[in-house]
Amino acid sequence: MKALYNDGSVNECEDELKVIRHTAAHVMAQAVQRLYPGTKLAIGPAIEDGFYYDFDKEGGFVPEDLEKIEAEMKKIVKENLKLETYTMSRQDAIDYLKSKGEIYKVQLVVELPQDASISFYKQGEFVDLCAGPHALYTKAVKAFKLTSIAGAYWRGDEKNKMLSRIYGTAWESKESLEKYLTMLEEAKKRDHRKLGKELGLFAIMEEGQGFPFYLPKGMILRNTLIDYWRELHTRENYHEISTPMILDQQLWLRSGHWDHYKENMYTTMIDDQIHCIKPMNCPGGILVYKNENHSYKELPLRLAEIGTVHRHERSGTLHGLFRVRCFTQDDAHIFMTPEQIPDEIAGVVRLVDEVYTKFGFNYHIELSTRPENSMGSDEDWELATNGLRSALDKLGKEYAVNEGDGAFYGPKIDFHVEDSLGRTWQCGTIQLDFQLPQRFDINYIGADGEKHRPIMIHRVIYGSIDRFMGILIEHFGGKFPTWLAPVQVRVLSVSEKSFDYAEQVAAKLKAAGVRVKLDNRGEKIGYKIREAQLQKVPYMLVIGENEVQDGTVVTVRKRDGGDQGTVKLDDFIADIQKEIADRV
RNA sequence: GCCGCUGUGGCUUAGAGGUAUAGCAUCUGAUUCGUAACCAGAAGGUCGGGGGUUCAAAUCCCUCCAGCGGCUCCA
Numbered sequence: 001m002k003a004l005y006n007d008g009s010v011n012e013c014e015d016e017l018k019v020i021r022h023t024a025a026h027v028m029a030q031a032v033q034r035l036y037p038g039t040k041l042a043i044g045p046a047i048e049d050g051f052y053y054d055f056d057k058e059g060g061f062v063p064e065d066l067e068k069i070e071a072e073m074k075k076i077v078k079e080n081l082k083l084e085t086y087t088m089s090r091q092d093a094i095d096y097l098k099s100k101g102e103i104y105k106v107q108l109v110v111e112l113p114q115d116a117s118i119s120f121y122k123q124g125e126f127v128d129l130c131a132g133p134h135a136l137y138t139k140a141v142k143a144f145k146l147t148s149i150a151g152a153y154w155r156g157d158e159k160n161k162m163l164s165r166i167y168g169t170a171w172e173s174k175e176s177l178e179k180y181l182t183m184l185e186e187a188k189k190r191d192h193r194k195l196g197k198e199l200g201l202f203a204i205m206e207e208g209q210g211f212p213f214y215l216p217k218g219m220i221l222r223n224t225l226i227d228y229w230r231e232l233h234t235r236e237n238y239h240e241i242s243t244p245m246i247l248d249q250q251l252w253l254r255s256g257h258w259d260h261y262k263e264n265m266y267t268t269m270i271d272d273q274i275h276c277i278k279p280m281n282c283p284g285g286i287l288v289y290k291n292e293n294h295s296y297k298e299l300p301l302r303l304a305e306i307g308t309v310h311r312h313e314r315s316g317t318l319h320g321l322f323r324v325r326c327f328t329q330d331d332a333h334i335f336m337t338p339e340q341i342p343d344e345i346a347g348v349v350r351l352v353d354e355v356y357t358k359f360g361f362n363y364h365i366e367l368s369t370r371p372e373n374s375m376g377s378d379e380d381w382e383l384a385t386n387g388l389r390s391a392l393d394k395l396g397k398e399y400a401v402n403e404g405d406g407a408f409y410g411p412k413i414d415f416h417v418e419d420s421l422g423r424t425w426q427c428g429t430i431q432l433d434f435q436l437p438q439r440f441d442i443n444y445i446g447a448d449g450e451k452h453r454p455i456m457i458h459r460v461i462y463g464s465i466d467r468f469m470g471i472l473i474e475h476f477g478g479k480f481p482t483w484l485a486p487v488q489v490r491v492l493s494v495s496e497k498s499f500d501y502a503e504q505v506a507a508k509l510k511a512a513g514v515r516v517k518l519d520n521r522g523e524k525i526g527y528k529i530r531e532a533q534l535q536k537v538p539y540m541l542v543i544g545e546n547e548v549q550d551g552t553v554v555t556v557r558k559r560d561g562g563d564q565g566t567v568k569l570d571d572f573i574a575d576i577q578k579e580i581a582d583r584v
Numbered sequence: 585g586c587c588g589c590u591g592u593g594g595c596u597u598a599g600a601g602g603u604a605u606a607g608c609a610u611c612u613g614a615u616u617c618g619u620a621a622c623c624a625g626a627a628g629g630u631c632g633g634g635g636g637u638u639c640a641a642a643u644c645c646c647u648c649c650a651g652c653g654g655c656u657c658c659a
Binding site: 316 | 656
C-alpha cells in the first residue's frame with residue numbers, strides 16, 4: 001500500500017495497518033467535529049488492533065454517539081476525500097491552531113523541538129497537526145468499528161484535565177475486521193471472571209474489594225499448581241520457608257520499602273508499634289538468611305516461599321484475579337557469590353521454560369533497567385544489569401529491553417506468557433539485588449576466612465499464583481487438562497438399576513487417587529451429560545444396565561471426543577492415572 | 585483515585601411514575617430413562633445502601649457503595 005509522507009512524497013509504507021488506523025483516527029476526528037462543532041482535539045494515534053482519539057467535548061460522549069459518529073465516518077469514507085500534507089513555520093502553526101481554538105495542539109507544537117518540521121494533514125474541511133504518514137484517500141478506511149468510550153488524562157497525567165477518548169478498531173479488509181471481532185467474542189467467553197463464577201472456582205465479594213475468595217474447586221486447582229511447584233523446587237534444591245504476614249515497621253524502614261512503597265502498604269498497630277502487612281516476601285527471606293552464619297560452601301542458598309502478600313492497589317485498577325490486593329507469590333530468594341550469578345540465572349531461566357512449556361505457553365523475555373526513584377549506586381546498577389544481560393546472551397535467549405521499568409532495588413528479567421488467544425501477560429520475573437544484602441548487612445564466610453557480601457536474586461515463576469490461575473482459566477477456556485481439572489471424572493448412572501455399580505466405580509476411582517464425582521440423581525442421562533459438559537469435566541463414565549451386567553467395564557465419554565465406547569474399568573484407571581502423573 | 589457506563593431472587597434477565605417478569609438453578613411430587621435440558625407444583629426479591637421529589641418511585645433527583653471499560657501506546 002502507498003502512503004502520503006509529510007515531506008509530500010508518496011511511497012510504499014512499511015506498516016499498512018498502522019497507516020489505515022492512523023487515517024481512521026483522523027476520519028473519526030473529522031466526523032466528531034462535523035457532528036459536535038467546538039470539540040477540541042488532543043492526540044489520536046494508531047495502536048495495537050486499532051486507534052483512538054482524545055477529545056475535549058463539553059459533557060463527553062454517550063454510547064449512542066458512537067453510532068452517529070460511525071455513520072458520519074462511513075460518509076467521509078464514501079466521499080473518498082484526498083489527503084494532502086503541508087508544513088508551516090512554528091509561529092504560523094501556533095497562530096493557526098490558536099485561531100481554531102485547538103489549545104491542546106498548540107501545546108504540542110510549543111513542545112516540539114526547535115528544528116522539527118511542523119506538518120499538517122488535510123482531508124476536505126478537516127485539518128490536523130500530524131507527522132503522518134497517511135493513506136492517500138479516505139476510502140482506505142473501509143473496515144472499522146468504534147468500540148468504546150473512556151476517560152483519559154491529557155498527556156496521561158492525572159493532574160491534567162480528563163478528556164474523552166473514543167477507541168476504534170480498523171483493518172485492511174472486512175474479513176479481518178470480522179475475524180478480530182470474533183476473537184474479541186471468544187475472549188469474552190473465556191473471561192476468567194465469568195468462568196470462575198460458572199465453574200465455581202473463586203469469587204470476589206463486595207465485602208473484600210480485590211481480595212479473592214477461593215471456592216473448593218478453585219482450591220484444588222491452586223493446590224495442584226503448588227504441588228507441582230514443590231516437586232520441581234525440591235528437585236532443584238530449593239529449601240521452603242514461610243515468613244510472617246505482619247512484621248514490625250522497623251524492618252520495612254531498613255529494607256527501604258517504607259520509603260519506596262509506603263502508599264501500597266497496609267499497616268496495623270501492635271502494642272502501640274506500627275506493623276506492616278507484608279507487600280513482598282524478601283525482607284522475611286533475608287531475616288531467615290541472617291538467622292545463622294553461612295559459609296561459601298552453602299552457596300548458592302535457595303530459599304523458596306509460597307508467600308501471601310497484600311498491596312494497596314488503587315480501586316480503579318483492580319481486575320478479577322489479574323490485579324488484586326492480596327495474592328500469593330511462588331517466591332524464592334537465592335543468595336550467592338558474584339561468580340555464581342550466571343549459572344543461577346541460567347538455572348532459573350531453564351526452570352521457567354520448563355514450567356511454561358508444561359502449560360503450553362509461548363513466552364517472550366524483557367529486560368527492565370533502572371527506574372527513577374530507585375536506590376543504590378550507578379556502579380551497582382550497571383553491574384547488576386550487565387549480569388542479567390550476559391546471562392541471557394549466554395543462553396542465547398532473545399529479549400527486548402524495557403528502559404526504566406526495573407524494581408526500585410534492582411534490574412529484572414520479565415517473562416511474558418502468550419495465551420491461546422495471542423494475548424500476553426507478565427508472570428515470571430528474576431530480579432538481581434545488590435541493595436538489600438547491604439542494607440541488612442548480610443554475609444558469608446569465604447574460603448579465605450573473611451566475611452563477604454552475598455548477592456541476592458528475587459525470582460518467581462508463576463508470578464502471582466492467583467494471576468497465573470486467571471491466565472490458565474482463560475488459556476484453557478475452563479477446559480483444564482486432566483491433572484489440573486478440579487473434577488477429573490463424573491460417574492453418571494443411567495437409571496436406578498445402575499446406582500449401586502456406579503457407586504462402586506466411583507469408590508474405586510477415588511481409591512485410585514482420581515478426583516471423581518458421582519451423579520446418582522433421578523435425572524435422564526442426557527441431562528447429566530449436559531451438566532458435566534458445561535462444567536467441562538474431562539471424563540464422563542456412563543453406567544447403565546450393560547455395564548452392570550458385565551460388572552468390570554465402564555463406557556467412557558470424553559469432554560472433547562464424545563463417546564469412546566466401553567472399556568475395562570481397570571484399564572481406564574491405569575490410563576487416567578498415567579495421564580495425571582505425566583501432567584499432560 | 586479520576587472519567588464514562590452499569591447495578592432487579594444464587595445465575596441470566598423483562599420492566600422507563602400506578603400492586604415486581606420469565607428462564608435456569610433450588611425444594612416437593614411424578615418419571616427409571618443410553619450420550620448436551622422429562623413433566624407438574626412450590627418456595628425465593630425492602631429492585632446495591634441511604635436520603636429526597638410525588639397521592640404514588642425499580643422507574644425522577646442527590647449521595648454513598650460495588651461492578652465494568654479506560655486512564656501505558658504521544659502530532
